[in-house]
Amino acid sequence: DAGVTQSPTHLIKTRGQQVTLRCSPKSGHDTVSWYQQALGQGPQFIFQYYEEEERQRGNFPDRFSGHQFPNYSSELNVNALLLGDSALYLCASSPTPGASYEQYFGPGTRLTVT
Amino acid sequence: DAKTTQPPSMDCAEGRAANLPCNHSTISGNEYVYWYRQIHSQGPQYIIHGLKNNETNEMASLIITEDRKSSTLILPHATLRDTAVYYCIVRVVIGTALIFGKGTTLSVSS
Numbered sequence: 192d193a194g195v196t197q198s199p200t201h202l203i204k205t206r207g208q209q210v211t212l213r214c215s216p217k218s219g220h221d222t223v224s225w226y227q228q229a230l231g232q233g234p235q236f237i238f239q240y241y242e243e244e245e246r247q248r249g250n251f252p253d254r255f256s257g258h259q260f261p262n263y264s265s266e267l268n269v270n271a272l273l274l275g276d277s278a279l280y281l282c283a284s285s286p287t288p289g290a291s292y293e294q295y296f297g298p299g300t301r302l303t304v305t
Numbered sequence: 306d307a308k309t310t311q312p313p314s315m316d317c318a319e320g321r322a323a324n325l326p327c328n329h330s331t332i333s334g335n336e337y338v339y340w341y342r343q344i345h346s347q348g349p350q351y352i353i354h355g356l357k358n359n360e361t362n363e364m365a366s367l368i369i370t371e372d373r374k375s376s377t378l379i380l381p382h383a384t385l386r387d388t389a390v391y392y393c394i395v396r397v398v399i400g401t402a403l404i405f406g407k408g409t410t411l412s413v414s415s
């Protein structure tokens with residue numbers, strides 16, 4: 192059983208560009224959450240998707256947007272990249288948004304903005 | 306902001322028990338205590354969670370004080386592979402995101 196997978200593993204972009212990161216949840220999971228982890232910090236919640244809709248959002252600007260597909264996979268889009276967007280982007284999945292199940296995290300995508 | 310306070314770092318000898326404390330003095334009655342860990346360059350990994358009773362699984366034990374204002378994660382026989390950042394998180398059951406603090410960096414040495 193494959194766990195949470197993310198692509199690409201690493202990415203280098205230039206300031207002002209746009210980027211799309213992808214996530215496939217663990218089999219049987221229908222809820223996907225995205226987190227940003229700056230160097231030396233804990234992960235920060237960006238947003239959560241369930242039934243193809245954004246259900247919760249953390250304190251991130253509108254430059255950060257997402258999408259969930261009918262097969263439960265998800266994309267994170269970041270527009271007008273800033274140097275401060277350089278971070279590890281983590282995707283986590285869980286069976287439902289309201290249960291006390293743990294979230295399973297993927298290995299992350301390392302984004303470097305130059 | 307995170308609702309928990311953890312020491313920034315701890316050391317433990319291999320084979321000994323690692324006891325990681327967490328203070329959550331403002332915890333609400335419907336909030337669970339969750340523990341995750343993050344090994345270098347990997348995504349966080351769920352360890353255990355509890356409401357008010359002590360919990361044990363194959364990875365660790367969770368001891369929650371009677372007033373629920375603090376808890377301790379116990380790794381009974383730490384190994385080098387337990388070297389990681391450990392995060393203590395309080396979270397209600399229904400639909401809330403995980404709010405991570407800076408966690409405790411546990412270093413296990415031989």
